Amino acid sequence: MSDEQADSDRANVERVLTGETAAFEPVVRRWQGPLINLAYRFCHDRGRAEEMAQEAFLRAFRALGQWRKDAAFSTWLFALATNLYRTEIRRIPPLAAQLDRANEPRDTRAVDGGLEDDDRDQAVRRAVLLLPHKYREALVLFYFREMDVAATALSLSLPEGTVKARLTRGRNLLRDKLAPRGLDRARGTSEKQEAAK
Amino acid sequence: MTNEEIDRVLSRSPNIIPSDNFLGAVMGRLEAPPPLAFPWKRALPGLAAWVGVLIWFLDACIFPSGASQVPVSLAMIYAYIVTAAETVEAGWLSFALLLSLLSVALSLWITGKRASVVNVWGRF
Numbered sequence: 640m641s642d643e644q645a646d647s648d649r650a651n652v653e654r655v656l657t658g659e660t661a662a663f664e665p666v667v668r669r670w671q672g673p674l675i676n677l678a679y680r681f682c683h684d685r686g687r688a689e690e691m692a693q694e695a696f697l698r699a700f701r702a703l704g705q706w707r708k709d710a711a712f713s714t715w716l717f718a719l720a721t722n723l724y725r726t727e728i729r730r731i732p733p734l735a736a737q738l739d740r741a742n743e744p745r746d747t748r749a750v751d752g753g754l755e756d757d758d759r760d761q762a763v764r765r766a767v768l769l770l771p772h773k774y775r776e777a778l779v780l781f782y783f784r785e786m787d788v789a790a791t792a793l794s795l796s797l798p799e800g801t802v803k804a805r806l807t808r809g810r811n812l813l814r815d816k817l818a819p820r821g822l823d824r825a826r827g828t829s830e831k832q833e834a835a836k
Numbered sequence: 837m838t839n840e841e842i843d844r845v846l847s848r849s850p851n852i853i854p855s856d857n858f859l860g861a862v863m864g865r866l867e868a869p870p871p872l873a874f875p876w877k878r879a880l881p882g883l884a885a886w887v888g889v890l891i892w893f894l895d896a897c898i899f900p901s902g903a904s905q906v907p908v909s910l911a912m913i914y915a916y917i918v919t920a921a922e923t924v925e926a927g928w929l930s931f932a933l934l935l936s937l938l939s940v941a942l943s944l945w946i947t948g949k950r951a952s953v954v955n956v957w958g959r960f
Binding site for chain 1: 839843845851852855858861863865866
């Protein structure tokens with residue numbers, strides 16, 4: 640994020656703190672996309688992601704006075720949103736996985752029995768939702784933070800070593816969950832398609 | 837699947853564009869008048885009356901004959917509490933409360949489990 644954006648956020652927040660509620664609009668406009676996308680990674684449900692992001696903005700608005708300004712506003716906002724999303728997802732686990740699946744055509748397998756690449760990608764993303772909380776949260780935030788372990792550790796308020804361990808264990812669990820779905824065959828399919836080209 | 841493949845898949849999550857009314861909805865909720873505070877001043881007489889009735893009811897249960905005794909020593913207080921507990925059958929009350937709590941906890945646990953089972957069933 641540029642210094643200009645950080646300054647703009649700071650100025651808007653100060654205006655809000657003086658009672659000008661409308662000054663929060665540019666803040667919402669700037670951060671709505673990232674906050675909704677982060678929520679979506681937790682629940683894979685667009686409607687719920689928007690609801691969670693909306694709640695995050697409301698809580699941020701009410702707690703603006705608690706922002707100490709020693710860190711960037713975005714860092715504070717994301718920490719608040721991440722905590723809210725984690726709590727919310729623990730309270731009501733995402734049901735998107737099976738709902739999405741119910742809308743899919745039943746036989747999405749290729750001729751040789753492997754899954755197509757898109758299906759495989761979706762299967763991997765949905766499998767993340769089925770991991771235990773601590774591994775799911777680590778993986779979701781790690782990839783949202785563009786594979787930055789330090790930023791992930793900061794978001795989770797955990798030491799980097801713990802985050803690395805959870806990422807490793809999370810990936811292993813993910814592989815275990817995906818193994819019975821024939822993903823190796825899917826890879827074989829893709830390779831054959833590549834070779835045919 | 838290798839770590840690189842997992843990295844590749846999970847790095848490119850779909851980009852969700854906020855719906856057109858998202859900004860308006862957030863600002864609408866911010867600008868809405870705050871929820872009304874609980875009217876403690878108006879509720880106070882009612883609460884006082886409720887507490888009074890509760891005290892009267894307990895007194896009537898514990899001392900049905902109206903022969904109230906004021907405990908003066910620790911032993912008497914203990915005896916008073918034991919007698920009161922026996923009179924209102926505190927053991928059964930505690931048991932009933934515990935049973936209620938357990939049934940609520942069991943329901944929540946079963947609901948959570950069922951959600952997980954549905955998840956797993958839908959996935960595989």
